Amino acid sequence: MDLMELFFIFLGAAMVVYYGLKLFLFMRILFPKQFFPLPNTFFNSMGEWAVVTGASEGIGRAYAFALAERGMDIVIMSRTKVKLDQVAKEIGETTGRRVKVIVADFCGETVFSGIEEQLKDLNVGVLVNNVGMLPSYIPRDFLDAEELDKIITNVINCNVKTMVKMCKIILPGMENRRKGVIVNVSSGIASIPFPLYTLYAASKVFVERVSQGLQAEYKHRGILIQAVAPFGVSTRMAGYQKTNFVTLSPEDFVKSSLLYLRAGDKTHGSVCHTVLGWLLQSIPLKLLHAETVLQRLQDYVKNKLGQNESLSTSRAIFENSPKK
Numbered sequence: 001m002d003l004m005e006l007f008f009i010f011l012g013a014a015m016v017v018y019y020g021l022k023l024f025l026f027m028r029i030l031f032p033k034q035f036f037p038l039p040n041t042f043f044n045s046m047g048e049w050a051v052v053t054g055a056s057e058g059i060g061r062a063y064a065f066a067l068a069e070r071g072m073d074i075v076i077m078s079r080t081k082v083k084l085d086q087v088a089k090e091i092g093e094t095t096g097r098r099v100k101v102i103v104a105d106f107c108g109e110t111v112f113s114g115i116e117e118q119l120k121d122l123n124v125g126v127l128v129n130n131v132g133m134l135p136s137y138i139p140r141d142f143l144d145a146e147e148l149d150k151i152i153t154n155v156i157n158c159n160v161k162t163m164v165k166m167c168k169i170i171l172p173g174m175e176n177r178r179k180g181v182i183v184n185v186s187s188g189i190a191s192i193p194f195p196l197y198t199l200y201a202a203s204k205v206f207v208e209r210v211s212q213g214l215q216a217e218y219k220h221r222g223i224l225i226q227a228v229a230p231f232g233v234s235t236r237m238a239g240y241q242k243t244n245f246v247t248l249s250p251e252d253f254v255k256s257s258l259l260y261l262r263a264g265d266k267t268h269g270s271v272c273h274t275v276l277g278w279l280l281q282s283i284p285l286k287l288l289h290a291e292t293v294l295q296r297l298q299d300y301v302k303n304k305l306g307q308n309e310s311l312s313t314s315r316a317i318f319e320n321s322p323k324k
Contacts, residue, residue: 029274036262044071047125051075054131056083058235062250063128073098079105106131106162107154116169127170130185133158139196139298159203178222184211188231191280215265227266228257231273
């Protein structure tokens with residue numbers, strides 16, 4: 001047998017192993033209950049309380065309800081007290097769990113000392129960092145934003161600083177008890193450099209990298225830290241698009257994502273969103289970044305949201321993780 005034959009035998013064997021591993025990984029995604037089982041008492045065994053930021057609606061609200069249904073008392077945070085009080089009432093009436101409301105504008109600079117004071121006596125077993133800000137409904141070039149300096153500050157404070165600060169507040173108690181769960185909500189568009197959502201997408205890359213780094217540091221101390229990066233979820237920011245196989249309701253997405261808590265330091269949270277992530281990363285960036293593709297993306301979002309051009313300069317904080 002000459003060297004050429006050995007080379008092709010080795011190459012064939014390597015391809016079989018590679019695609020066999022790919023198939024195995026996909027099977028794990030298809031059957032999370034079998035591959036990543038969680039005992040029924042998993043969540044309340046972490047601690048009495050779960051803390052959810054951006055919990056007044058959307059994905060954050062769905063996480064708060066899901067964790068209460070699994071036996072945890074809940075701390076919900078956002079900037080809108082009226083909405084928080086309504087969510088707290090609904091959770092209490094539906095699940096019988098205790099709910100604590102903390103009003104916090106995460107774009108501010110001095111909000112965290114007050115939060116830490118209100119949480120200091122609670123046995124927090126789960127933290128969901130969900131709050132996020134998108135500067136505009138309509139995707140646009142970085143320099144096209146009005147009051148760009150203010151937008152930069154707000155996005156960094158809300159999407160970046162908040163996640164790190166909340167981990168700083170909650171992690172010490174988890175480390176002392178040698179157990180806990182932290183879920184940091186990222187976004188599917190952070191899978192690649194994403195023009196027109198440049199600042200938002202970059203902030204979500206930060207969320208993923210910090211999550212993965214912290215998991216490497218703290219997994220041996222009994223703490224599970226995971227970034228969850230969804231694509232389509234029917235939230236206010238997405239114009240409450242009709243749900244389908246790709247665009248999930250917040251409740252369905254959260255129910256699915258909790259099945260993947262043991263699936264690694266990053267997950268897309270559902271089968272369809274995992275496939276979307278693989279597809280997005282397989283398309284050449286030169287094609288995705290073509291001017292015609294970006295223009296069509298802008299037009300598509302405008303049509304979907306039913307907004308006119310004037311809304312592209314409006315800014316809003318969405319207390320569910322937006323543009324998934």
